[in-house]
Structures are given as C-alpha cells and as structure tokens.
Amino acid sequence: MSDLLQAIEEKLGDAVEDSHAYRGDDTILVSHDRVLEVMQTLKDDSSFRFNMLIDLTAVDYLGRDPRFEVVYHLGSVEVEARGSEPSSLRHRLRVKSGVAEVPCEIDSVTSIWPAANWMEREVFDFYGIRFKGHDDMRRILLYEEFQGHPLRKDYPKERRQPLIGPRN
Amino acid sequence: MAEPVKKARTEGKGGLHTDIQKLNMGPSHPATHGTVKFTVELDGETIQAMDVAVGYLHRGFEKECESGTYYQAIPYTDRLNYNSAILANLGYCMAVEKLLEIEIPDRGEWARVLAGELSRVGDHLTRLGAACLELAAMTPFLYGIEARELIWDLQEMLCGARVTSNYVRIGGLQRNIPDGFEDRCEESLKRVDELLVDFDKIVTANRIFVDRFRGTGVLSREDCVAYSVTGPLLRAAGIPYDLRKAEPYSKYDEIDFDIPVGTTGDNYDRFLVVQEELMQSIRIIRQCLPVLRKTKGQPVDIQDPHIRWPGKNRVYGRMEELIQQFKGVTEGIKVPAGEAYVAVESANGELGFYIVSDGSGKPYKVRCRPPSFVNTQPLSRMLVGGLLADIIPTFDMVNMIGGECDR
Amino acid sequence: MPGKVVRVRRHSNFGWKERLYLPMIFVGLGVTARHFFENFWGYMIGKVKTFVVQYPEERLDYADAFRGHPVLVALESGAPKCVACGLCEFACPTDCITILPDETRSAIERIPKVFDIDMSRCMFCGLCEEACPEEAIVMSRDVELATYDREAMLFHKEDLLRTEEQLGRRIGFIREEYNRA
Ligand code: SF4
Numbered sequence A: 001m002s003d004l005l006q007a008i009e010e011k012l013g014d015a016v017e018d019s020h021a022y023r024g025d026d027t028i029l030v031s032h033d034r035v036l037e038v039m040q041t042l043k044d045d046s047s048f049r050f051n052m053l054i055d056l057t058a059v060d061y062l063g064r065d066p067r068f069e070v071v072y073h074l075g076s077v078e079v080e081a082r083g084s085e086p087s088s089l090r091h092r093l094r095v096k097s098g099v100a101e102v103p104c105e106i107d108s109v110t111s112i113w114p115a116a117n118w119m120e121r122e123v124f125d126f127y128g129i130r131f132k133g134h135d136d137m138r139r140i141l142l143y144e145e146f147q148g149h150p151l152r153k154d155y156p157k158e159r160r161q162p163l164i165g166p167r168n
Numbered sequence B: 001m002a003e004p005v006k007k008a009r010t011e012g013k014g015g016l017h018t019d020i021q022k023l024n025m026g027p028s029h030p031a032t033h034g035t036v037k038f039t040v041e042l043d044g045e046t047i048q049a050m051d052v053a054v055g056y057l058h059r060g061f062e063k064e065c066e067s068g069t070y071y072q073a074i075p076y077t078d079r080l081n082y083n084s085a086i087l088a089n090l091g092y093c094m095a096v097e098k099l100l101e102i103e104i105p106d107r108g109e110w111a112r113v114l115a116g117e118l119s120r121v122g123d124h125l126t127r128l129g130a131a132c133l134e135l136a137a138m139t140p141f142l143y144g145i146e147a148r149e150l151i152w153d154l155q156e157m158l159c160g161a162r163v164t165s166n167y168v169r170i171g172g173l174q175r176n177i178p179d180g181f182e183d184r185c186e187e188s189l190k191r192v193d194e195l196l197v198d199f200d201k202i203v204t205a206n207r208i209f210v211d212r213f214r215g216t217g218v219l220s221r222e223d224c225v226a227y228s229v230t231g232p233l234l235r236a237a238g239i240p241y242d243l244r245k246a247e248p249y250s251k252y253d254e255i256d257f258d259i260p261v262g263t264t265g266d267n268y269d270r271f272l273v274v275q276e277e278l279m280q281s282i283r284i285i286r287q288c289l290p291v292l293r294k295t296k297g298q299p300v301d302i303q304d305p306h307i308r309w310p311g312k313n314r315v316y317g318r319m320e321e322l323i324q325q326f327k328g329v330t331e332g333i334k335v336p337a338g339e340a341y342v343a344v345e346s347a348n349g350e351l352g353f354y355i356v357s358d359g360s361g362k363p364y365k366v367r368c369r370p371p372s373f374v375n376t377q378p379l380s381r382m383l384v385g386g387l388l389a390d391i392i393p394t395f396d397m398v399n400m401i402g403g404e405c406d407r
Numbered sequence C: 001m002p003g004k005v006v007r008v009r010r011h012s013n014f015g016w017k018e019r020l021y022l023p024m025i026f027v028g029l030g031v032t033a034r035h036f037f038e039n040f041w042g043y044m045i046g047k048v049k050t051f052v053v054q055y056p057e058e059r060l061d062y063a064d065a066f067r068g069h070p071v072l073v074a075l076e077s078g079a080p081k082c083v084a085c086g087l088c089e090f091a092c093p094t095d096c097i098t099i100l101p102d103e104t105r106s107a108i109e110r111i112p113k114v115f116d117i118d119m120s121r122c123m124f125c126g127l128c129e130e131a132c133p134e135e136a137i138v139m140s141r142d143v144e145l146a147t148y149d150r151e152a153m154l155f156h157k158e159d160l161l162r163t164e165e166q167l168g169r170r171i172g173f174i175r176e177e178y179n180r181a
C-alpha cells in the first residue's frame, strides 16, 4: 500500500471502506453518506491538499448492489508557484462511492469544488444520479425532452427518441 | 449559473433608464467557432449574467466505445478534438496500455511524441489564427492556416489523413515513420517559423489587437484551481502546471523544453502563452528528429500478436498468424479486469481517459475527461462584468472544441 | 530533464510607435505587401509560391498513405478477391459493411453475393483494410462522394470493384508497410 493511502486511512479511519492501488492508481471507497465529509478533509488537510477535482463520473454496474459507482479523480496543484519547480504535489487519488438504484442520489460536492457543477450535471444527464445540494440539476449535453439516461447499461444503443422518430 | 442575476432597472449614463436585455448568442454564431449557446443578460453593453449551454455536438462517444472492441474505439477518439486528434488517440491507447501493463519500444515512444507535438502545433495555430479571424483580422489567420496546412501535410504523410488521424494503436502505432519524413519535416518547420515571425509582427504588438485582449476575460489563479481549469489557461494565470513536466509520460523526461507562464490570466497572457508553447512544441519536434534518424529500421510496435495484429505478410502466408488475426479482430484484445486513469497534456489541458474493464474484449466504460468541457464552465465567471464584445476573444482563447466538449 | 519556467513578455508599456495606431498599421501593411510581391514575382517567373490551388481543375497529389473510401480489389477475371470471411464487417466500428456470402466453384470457393458499404456512415478509418487477411478491401484515393440522394451513398459490389492496376499505388504501399517485423 502506498504512503498516501496509508496516511488517508489513518486520517479518515472507518470512513474508508476499502482501498487499493491497482496499476498504481490510489483508490479509496467511501460510503455515499460520508462523501461530503471525506472530500472536505481531503481538500483541507495540509498533507493531502487535493484542491482540484480533476474528473467526476459514474459507472453503472448493472446487477451489482449498489448499482452505480460515482468516481471522483482528485489532483493537487500548488497555487503559489515556487520558483522553477513544477508546482504540483504530484499525487492523485481516486475516490469511489456506491449509489443504489433507489434512491439514486448522493451529496453534491459543488460546495467544495465549483468545478463539480457541470460534471455532476453530466452524470445526472447520462446516469440519472441526482446530486443533493446542487442548485441547478438540469441536463447538460442532451436536451430536456430526452427520455431515459443513455449511459445506463439497460439503455439500448439503438433506442430512438420520440423527437427523432423512427429510422427511415 | 453561479452568479446572481440582477433583475432591477439600472441607471444608464446620463440618467437614461435601461432595462436588462436578454440576448441569445448561438448555437450557431458566426463569431464563435464551435456550436455553443450563450444566454447573456445585458445592461447596456455590460454582461450581468450568463448561461452557457453546450451539447449541440453530442454524438454518444462513450456509449459507442462501450459497444465496440478496444480497437474500434480508436477512430472515435479522433473525433473528440479534431484539431489535435493524435493526442486523443495517444491518451486512449496509453490508458489501455496501462491496464495491459505493456511498454512499447523506444522508437515508438519517440514517434508518439513527435506525432503528438505536430498535433499540438496544429491545434495552437488554429487557435491563434481563429482568434485573429474572429476579431476581423483575416491576414494573420491565413498565415496561421498556411502553417497548419504544412503541419497537416506532414500528418497526412505519417498516417494517411489530415484530420482524423487514427494513428496510435494499442501497443504501438499504425505504421512506422516513413522514409524521408524527417527531411520534409525540417523543411516544413522552417517555413512555419517564417510564417510565425510574420504572424507575430502583425499581431502581437498591434494595439488594435492588444486592446481587445488585454485585461479581458480574467480568471485568477484561485478560480482556475477551483474550476479545475488546466492547460494554457491555467498557465496563463501563472501556475506552471504542465503534465509533460509534472508527471512525465512517454519520453518527455528526456526532452528539453520550457513551460511558459503568464502573470494576470487575461486573454493577452493566454495568447502569449499559446504562442510560446507553439515555439516549444517546435523545439520538441526538432529534438525528436535526430533520435528517429538514429533508430531508423527499429520497430515501433510491441511484438505480441495478442495485442497488436500481426504483420500482413505473415497473415497472408501462415496459419498461426491468420488464426491470431481472426481472433484479434472478432474477439478484440483481452484486457485484464480493473480500472485505470491516464492523463495526457493535450492542447487544451488535461485530457484524461478513465477505462473500466471487465476482462472481456470490449471496454466496460470509457470516460473521457474533456479539457474543453471543464474549461468552458468558468466562462461566465470570466465574463460577467465585462463587455459583450469580450465574449469573442475570451471564447477564442478558451478554445472550446465542440467535438471534445460534447463528445 | 529539468525545464525552465519562463514568463511570457507582455507588451505592457507601449512606446509612441505602438500608441499611435498608424506606425503599426504600416508595419502590418509592409508584411502583407512583402507576401504579395513574393507571390506576384513567383507567378511572373512561373514558380508559383501561393498555397491555394484552383481545386477541381488543379489537384494536389496526396501522400502514399492517404486513405480515401474503401474499395474491393478485383481478380483478373473480374470477380472480387474477397472470400467473404467477414473480418472487415467485424472490424468496422460503424457497422457500415454488409456481406452475404456465397459459394463458387472456382479455387477460392467463397465469394460475397452481396457486399455493400454505406458510405454515408463510413469514416475512412481504414480498419477494414487492416483486418482483411486477403488484401481484398483497400482504401482507394477517391474522396469525392457527393450525391443527390442518400440511396446513392450505398455502394454495392459493382460500384466498389477496382482492378489491381487502378489500385497499384495503394497495394504497393500496403505490401511495404505490412512487412513489419
Ligand atoms: S473505412 Fe472504417 S468505417 Fe469505413 S468501411 Fe472500413 S472499417 Fe468501416
């Protein structure tokens, strides 16, 4: 186990359900009701300083419980440049959190990283996962009249939308 | 919309009453490259609030990737950022290679660096040229496009297509660097240099141009980090964060190049940072060429028929390879179950691929972390309080590429 | 290799030359005029330096690697070389190839009865060519596909067949290229 994971587990204690470093990517699994608290610590704690939310997405593991997994990729960038040194703490972390099919929701992290705004909208758009505390939960890449959530595994690729009509 | 919307009447100059005016810009607006819709609320000419609607170019990239084999997703990655397709190819293939735990031969890595940097030069030239064009300066645009044309000719020589390269493969490259490429490349770069000097003369110190760029669309360092902005935008704000240096992949740790940074994070800084990065990319290409000359004749692919389809001469003539070819095409590459995230520095910032594999020949999930999408988000933050006319240079410098943003 | 971080140079304090618009405009005019006269001179002495070509009349030669739309290679008898193995159908990301196999009495035993490529979906990626174990489908050098109706974008076997002479350059390229270790 890497130093980072060890430090995180020490700091966060039982909030970390599981951790691994598959192919060198440090990953922790967090229960969905503690995401906000964990993220706040990861951002504020001086030994982690994950001040950048690199990516936020979800994966649909159809047939598994919980069905969805929201995946956060965190990164760290030094805001104050230090001479000619590349200003990164050079660590990354993947945080995953399971989300059940009902209720399909998880806390929003927009209060911690404003960058999460669009990314959460995108996950809502494609997976139908609602983010509690997000003040603008609209579709983003698809249009309002779109039915269903296309990246769910039970959404067939060939499905036609009512506004599009059948294939001619 | 993060910003509060002022609904009250405001007092215009000279006691005139003005109402807040709502204006739709786009989705297809002549002065924006990329289909995006801005809904701006204007007080006179000052932007009070702004909503950016993206998604007009959504084509279901991730769903398509899930439905095909790993191999079949490569041409789709071309169509993300169509200005620098090779960089997207590279990111995707590196992610799969990380799952497979393979390393490609040295020459392959150098060829990848070369191809990627050519792509980046093309992208930056487009960005600079288009920025001038949309401010009604046709001549510098044409110089930029002529230079890009030369770069794209090189790409065509390399991979057979100017835009949709489909060049990088899992475990190697589509083909080795062709004979005579290095010389042609040097020749073209010489001309590109000349054109860039002319470009610089016309634009960079021209006050008409500078006035539009200086002090507009400012995004502070703190905001950049809060909004996860990466790439030239972040560097223009003064944070020297470049993945090629911070987490060197491929051969970037053996290459000598500088990271340009700005000070204020306005459009002028962005323009200058991109311009300097262009020079640095050309410098990198010039460092790749001697290595490629020296390693002539060496393979660029890994020698594993389970990953890289065997050479055609063997497929035509031998049973074993023929069977491998059949299995390779129909079943796809078997990638061990697990997940991996790989990020490369694309022309717009951190282009990441997060791939989940279930052990079969098809990816379970391919997520592209699009720099354009993330960088477009703080547009309203950059522009509220500015003038309507600032939208154009700011949007140019953000360089939202529809294909990548909307996927 | 340690890299430097360089600060870009902003033209923040304009001298009189920049502050008055006119001198810089003349600098710009000078650059464009130079380009004009270079091109003009090149035109006069017959060495055209301009980048633009008058497209339908004048054409550029594409690189050897150039990928146009996929076509089928014909044998000398005129029948397709294809053995309807279906690999290209599998490899095609956009599912635009449709093959119906048939048996023949000739040496290769199988030929395609139907071989359709829907060019409105084809993206010229070349994966079909890479997959084919028979050198039967190759990328041509044609890209001009405009039609008046969509039906015409569905290319049938007859539209796709080309003789080996017509495809000489491409086939030569493939042979050279795929002899990799
Ligand atoms: S070029 Fe690509 S899209 Fe077109 S038929 Fe071949 S494999 Fe399919």
Ligand code: SF4
Residues within 6 Å of the ligand: C081, C082, C083, C084, C085, C086, C087, C088, C089, C099, C131, C132, C133, C134, C135, C136, C137
């Ligand atoms: S892969 Fe080649 S031989 Fe097989 S069906 Fe396609 S064209 Fe015919």
